[in-house]
Amino acid sequence: MIPDSTAPVxxxxxxxxxxxxxxxxxVLMVERGIEPFAGSWALPGGFVLPDEDLDDAARRELEEETSIADALTHLxxxxxxxxxxxxxxxxxVSVAHLAFVPDLPSPVAGSDAAGARWWAADELLYGSEGVRLAFDHRRILLDGVERARSKIEYTTLAAEFVTEPFTLADLRQVYESVWGVDLDPANFRRKVLSTPGFVTDTGESQSVGxxxxxxxxxxxxxxxxxxxxLRPDS
Amino acid sequence: MIPDSTAPVxxxxxxxxxxxxxxxxxVLMVERGIEPFAGSWALPGGFVLPDEDLDDAARRELEEETSIADALTHLxxxxxxxxxxxxxxxxxVSVAHLAFVPDLPSPVAGSDAAGARWWAADELLYGSEGVRLAFDHRRILLDGVERARSKIEYTTLAAEFVTEPFTLADLRQVYESVWGVDLDPANFRRKVLSTPGFVTDTGESQSVGxxxxxxxxxxxxxxxxxxxxLRPDS
DNA sequence: CCTTATACTGGTCACCATGACCACAAAGGA
DNA sequence: TCCTTTGTGGTCATGGTGACCAGTATAAGG
Structure with a gap:
């Protein structure tokens, strides 16, 4: 029971x-400037401070490395x-976290790390280019994407990806992008509006062209x- | 990036x-013999050895403390x-794991710890008796039970709770115990048998009285x- | 100015899974 | 031999969904 046989972690x-x-x-990635894995892309993160909670550390690292000061509504x-x-x-030992933000909450500037940028998830995961991911971050990213795919099935978290106010097409686009499928606009509309409290009508409308x-x-x-x-087959 | 400001964990x-x-x-619990929380009940577990993987550590601790040698099919x-x-x-930092075993895989004897026994989950969580749980193990147990409740909704893991061969009543009892509800035998049977590969018929039958x-x-x-x-309302 | 293309809105219809039942079969116990 | 109990098989109504169609409202183009 006493940690005498435990190595420092x-x-x-x-x-x-x-x-x-x-x-x-x-997904937001940071280019590593030092070894190991210098030049590879890594998930934003870092060491947890003494007396610091895990989610606090996640928010702090995100702030430090990428200046995404937005109060993450979901982490x-x-x-x-x-x-x-x-x-x-x-x-x-790395405790991975998952967060959703609307498009372009801030332009990823003034970053602490050498460079931080958005990568299309499938480009990073399945792209033929020689993009290198640090550590086991490819596995973590795979798990995160899979978690996101299933989470928006049974929660309203898809709405965290859009800025208010938004159209039903915006929200539908989230599902289509995360799942990689096309959804019928009429059926999607019926489903969302028949779920009490998913979205609230503002009465206004917007034309986008x-x-x-x-x-x-x-x-x-x-x-x-x-x-x-329901997520369609393919 | 360098862990100079990190405390030992x-x-x-x-x-x-x-x-x-x-x-x-x-749920299987172990009575603690030493401080802190001597006399309280704790989840089986312990320190991870150097160069040991997390799931290996979980299996080893289970073996050491409770002599549950059964190869855990799902951890x-x-x-x-x-x-x-x-x-x-x-x-x-504790990485909690979740596992399912059939009833009475072994009588929890020859245990390393002072005492190990099965507790009814709701008795431990909501019982009025003065049962004390060590550390934050009440929260971990709550999360584990909730995970189990949702997992059997969309996986076949409920079958891990029964010994082969089993009747549909045995399997239904699993759902009823985990969810705390009553299920219609006929509808449950239709649901299970209409799911290809959930169970396979042995042709034999059994009378239990x-x-x-x-x-x-x-x-x-x-x-x-x-x-x-589908999990009924209440 | 009128036509066309595009996309949101609203609706119908058939299908499927489900919940609520009902009836029968097959065992043990009084 | 009832009678109770539990597993098995079925019907029926309901609700959610996919596929589809029609109408509306805007911008772009001739």
Whole structure:
């Protein structure tokens, strides 16, 4: 019971910060300037301070490295990664977190790290280019994307990806980008409006160029979807 | 980036091991013999060895403390708890795991710890008796039970709670115990049998006293339920 | 100015899963 | 031999969904 046979371990947090950019699910990454994995892209994160809670550390690191000062309305724990050799320097246990923000909450400027930018998730995960991810961050990113895909099925968290006010097409675009499918506009509308508290009508409408103007909505008080939004096969 | 400002942290695993005993959802607990929290009940667990993976540590601790040698067919990570003052001795980060076993896989004998026994989950969580739980293990247990409740909705993991061969009544009892509801036998049967690969028919049947004998089944190859098993309101 | 393309809105219809039942079968116990 | 109990098989109404169609409201183009 006494930790005499335990090696020193480092405790870190990493954040999978997702958004929708140009109709694509995107993730914030930081280019590493030092070894190991210098030049590779890593999830924003870092060591947890003494007496600091995990979610506090996640928010602080996001602020320091990427100046995303936006109060993250949703930050949840994703999973913990502790494979002994995942960091060549020492044993490091990383508690990964998952967060959603609307498109372009801030232009990722004034960053502490060498460089921070948004990457399209599938480009980073399945792109043929020689993009290199640090540590086991590819696995973490895979788990984060999968968690996001299932979370928007049975919660209203998809609305965290859009700025208020938004149209039902905006919200539908979130589902289509995260799931990688096309949804029928009419059926999607019926589903969202039949869920009490998912969105609230503002009465106003907006035209974005071609097509009939769409009614504008805001996020409603509901947090769960019963029954869930069904994800099409492919 | 360099961990110079980090305090030493201890890394532990804790396991929420659930089963069904006497038609009640039950959890394996260990009585602590030493301070802190001597005399309180704790989840089985302990420190992770150097170069040891988290799930290996969880299996080893379960073996050491409770002699549950059964190869756990399902052991999943639950969540990580790292509140700075959760252990009065030092900062300890605990990665909680969740596992399901059939009723009475072994009588919890030859235990390393002072005492290990099964507790009915609701008795431990909401009982009026003066049962004391160590550390933040009440919160971990709450999260584990909630995870189990939702997991059996959309996976076939409920079958991990029964010994083969089993009747549909046995499987239904799992859902009723975990969810705390009553299910219609006929509708439950239709749902299970209409899900390909949930269970496989053995052709044999068994009589357990009163009532018509029930057909015996084994676990099928399916792992997911589409659509999910619906949990009644209350 | 009129036509066309585009996209949001509103509706119908068939299908499927489900909940609430009902009836029968097959065992044990009084 | 009832009678109770429990598993099995079925019907029926309801609600959510996918597929589809029609109408409306805007911008772009001739």
């Amino acid at each position: 480092g405790l870190t947090v990493d954040v999978v910060l997702l958004t929708i950019r140009s109709e694509r699910l995107s 949840e724990q994703l999973a913990t990664y502790a494979t002994p050799d995942r960091d060549p320097r020492m044993r490091v 071609r097509g009939r103007p769409a009614v504008l909505y805001r996020r409603g008080p509901a947090t769960d979807l019963h029954p869930a939004m | 201890g890394l532990t695993v804790d396991v929420v091991l659930l089963t069904i005993r006497s038609e009640r959802l039950s 999943e990570q639950l969540a990580t708890y790292a509140t700075p003052d959760r252990d009065p001795r030092m900062r300890v 009163r009532g018509r004998p029930a057909v015996l089944y084994r676990r099928g190859p399916a792992t997911d339920l589409h659509p999910a098993m």
